[in-house]
Amino acid sequence: MPRTTAGPELDHLISLLSKLPGYGPRSATRAALHMLRKREAVMKPLGDAIARAYEMVRPCTVCGNWDTQDPCSICTDETRDKTVICCVQDVSDVWALERARAHRGLYHVLGGVISPLDGVGPDDLRLRELTERAGQPAVLEVVLALPATVDGQTTAHYASERLEGLGVTITGMARGVPVGGELDVLDEGTLAAALKARRPL
Amino acid sequence: MPRTTAGPELDHLISLLSKLPGYGPRSATRAALHMLRKREAVMKPLGDAIARAYEMVRPCTVCGNWDTQDPCSICTDETRDKTVICCVQDVSDVWALERARAHRGLYHVLGGVISPLDGVGPDDLRLRELTERAGQPAVLEVVLALPATVDGQTTAHYASERLEGLGVTITGMARGVPVGGELDVLDEGTLAAALKARRPL
Numbered sequence: 001m002p003r004t005t006a007g008p009e010l011d012h013l014i015s016l017l018s019k020l021p022g023y024g025p026r027s028a029t030r031a032a033l034h035m036l037r038k039r040e041a042v043m044k045p046l047g048d049a050i051a052r053a054y055e056m057v058r059p060c061t062v063c064g065n066w067d068t069q070d071p072c073s074i075c076t077d078e079t080r081d082k083t084v085i086c087c088v089q090d091v092s093d094v095w096a097l098e099r100a101r102a103h104r105g106l107y108h109v110l111g112g113v114i115s116p117l118d119g120v121g122p123d124d125l126r127l128r129e130l131t132e133r134a135g136q137p138a139v140l141e142v143v144l145a146l147p148a149t150v151d152g153q154t155t156a157h158y159a160s161e162r163l164e165g166l167g168v169t170i171t172g173m174a175r176g177v178p179v180g181g182e183l184d185v186l187d188e189g190t191l192a193a194a195l196k197a198r199r200p201l
Numbered sequence: 202m203p204r205t206t207a208g209p210e211l212d213h214l215i216s217l218l219s220k221l222p223g224y225g226p227r228s229a230t231r232a233a234l235h236m237l238r239k240r241e242a243v244m245k246p247l248g249d250a251i252a253r254a255y256e257m258v259r260p261c262t263v264c265g266n267w268d269t270q271d272p273c274s275i276c277t278d279e280t281r282d283k284t285v286i287c288c289v290q291d292v293s294d295v296w297a298l299e300r301a302r303a304h305r306g307l308y309h310v311l312g313g314v315i316s317p318l319d320g321v322g323p324d325d326l327r328l329r330e331l332t333e334r335a336g337q338p339a340v341l342e343v344v345l346a347l348p349a350t351v352d353g354q355t356t357a358h359y360a361s362e363r364l365e366g367l368g369v370t371i372t373g374m375a376r377g378v379p380v381g382g383e384l385d386v387l388d389e390g391t392l393a394a395a396l397k398a399r400r401p402l
Contacts, residue, residue, distance in 0.1 A: 004296045007269040009257045013250040019243065021231045022223060030222045033293055035251070036258060036267060042220065047251035049214040050236070054244050056210045057237060066237060068208040092234055095205045 003029050010036075062133075064109030064126050066091050074098075074107060081105040083140040087130055087159065089113050089147055097145070105141075108133060113146060113155040122158060130159065134168050141169040148175065204230050211237075263334075265310030265327050267292050275299075275308060282306040284341040288331055288360065290314055290348055298346070306344075309334060314347060314356040323359060331360065335369050342370040349376065 002011045003025060010032060018028035035043035059065070060072035067073055074080065074094075084105030088094055089112060097103045110125045134142050144159055146152040160170045175193035177186065186194075203212045204226060211233060219229035236244035260266070261273035268274055275281065275295075285306030289295055290313060298304045311326040335343050345360055347353040361371045376394035378387065387395075 003300070004267075004292075005273075005275060005299050006258050006267040006292075006296075007274070009250070009254045009269060010267070013247075013254045016243070016247045016250050020247075021235050022228045027223045029293070029296070032254070033291075034222050036254070036292075039255060042217070043251060043255050046214075046217045046221075047248055047255055049210070049217050050244060050248035050251065053210045053214045053233070053237070054240060054248055057207050066205075066207040066211070068210060072206075073208070074206060090234075091205075091207075091237075092230070095207075095230070098206050099204070 004032075059109075063107050064091070064111060064129075065094050065107055082138050084143065085130075085133060085139055085141070086143045086145050088145050089152065089155075093145065103143075105143075108142075110146075110155070110159075113149075113151040114158060115151045125155070127159060127162060131162050131166070134163050135166050139168055141171060143171050143173070145173050148173075205233075260310075264308050265292070265312060265330075266295050266308055283339050285344065286331075286334060286340055286342070287344045287346050289346050290353065290356075294346065304344075306342075309343075311347075311356070311360075314350075314352040315359060316352045326356070328360060328363060332363050332367070335364050336367050340369055342372060344372050344374070346374050349374075 002008075003014055004010050014025070014028045014032045016028075017023055017031050018025045020028070023031065035046065056068045057066050058068075058070060060067055060070055060075055062071045062075045065072045065074055069076070081104050084103075085108050086097065086103045086105055087108045087110060088097070089110055091109055094107050094109060097107075108126070108130050110127065110130070112120050112125055114120055114122055114125070130142070133139060142159075142163055144156040146156045146159075156172060163170050175190070175197060177183065177190065177194045183191065203209075204215055205211050215226070215229045215233045218224055218232050219226045221229070224232065236247065257269040258267050259269075259271060261268055261271055261276055263272045263276045266273045266275055270277070282305050285304075286309050287298065287304045287306055288309045288311060289298070290311055292310055295308050295310060298308075309327065309331050311328065311331070313321050313326055315321055315323055315326070331343070334340060343360075343364055345357040347357045347360075357373060364371050376391065376398060378384065378391065378395045384392065
């Protein structure tokens with residue numbers, strides 16, 4: 001049953017919006033209403049911005065990061081440390097690390113983690129490209145900054161085996177208490193890992 | 202500070218998405234990621250659907266409802282009862298009443314309610330058009346189906362004064378217990394109104 005009386009175009013828009021993360025049929029209807037109420041201020045710019053980002057933003061053929069240029073602005077930044085490659089699951093991890101100014105080297109986006117349940121095997125990830133890059137003489141270290149989940153750690157284990165013998169140092173993110181984290185809300189795994197890796201103050 | 206490293210196009214898209222109802226910077230970033238991951242299945246169709254709805258969906262010059270035709274499909278539907286006009290605040294109310302199959306007559310969308318705090322006066326609403334339509338001989342009744350809020354009821358009061366003397370019956374929505382509503386969660390105003398308007402079973 002259509003949600004509106006305004007014809008198939010609007011119902012089609014609402015059904016597409018309702019598949020965006022965090023949206024369902026009701027909130028998608030609200031979003032479509034909001035757009036139509038602000039046709040020139042919201043709807044037109046948003047349609048144009050989606051079309052433009054669709055045209056312009058592509059994966060970097062070197063590292064898998066998204067950018068409007070290829071190789072991406074990080075790969076071509078001469079000021080970055082080309083000896084360290086930080087291997088992440090997804091582009092959003094690059095953004096998070098860049099917002100934190102946590103890494104001044106290069107990145108490598110795997111595009112996922114090994115997940116037999118979801119049918120994702122090693123060949124679905126950009127692991128071959130990682131091995132190729134890590135084999136270049138300029139690269140001294142690969143940080144496997146993968147999620148601290150079973151799938152993430154399986155992937156890190158698999159990747160470190162493939163990287164062995166290339167003469168690069170293989171590291172991972174430290175485990176511990178998050179900054180600002182209260183101990184009593186942390187899970188047992190994190191508490192045990194943080195206590196085991198305790199350090200002198 | 203940009204949320205991504207993918208250039209101004211993507212950051213612009215995220216900033217527009219973050220102004221949609223229910224979205225903020227984080228969920229907008231997630232939505233943009235989702236789109237770029239499903240470029241052909243989600244991003245392209247959504248951009249096209251917004252552009253198409255922007256081009257096609259316009260307010261009906263008779264009743265203010267949105268449609269791809271003008272007058273709208275409800276105004277031109279010969280099977281509908283042209284003696285009753287249901288006056289509502291917004292297009293979403295038309296959609297809700299149509300989904301409920303609650304009204305077989307015509308509609309009139311005011312485009313808001315009188316709200317001095319928000320700077321909305323009678324002249325900002327389609328009240329003159331309502332009076333003109335209600336003055337036509339075919340119209341016998343105007344249902345003021347406006348929100349049961351202070352602003353909504355002020356608007357209903359004002360509209361009924363303007364409609365007086367046109368020879369139409371002026372009605373409003375019944376007050377009472379919502380279908381499926383538990384008494385103990387209802388507010389006092391609704392309870393008092395429902396008890397006062399009690400009826401024989």
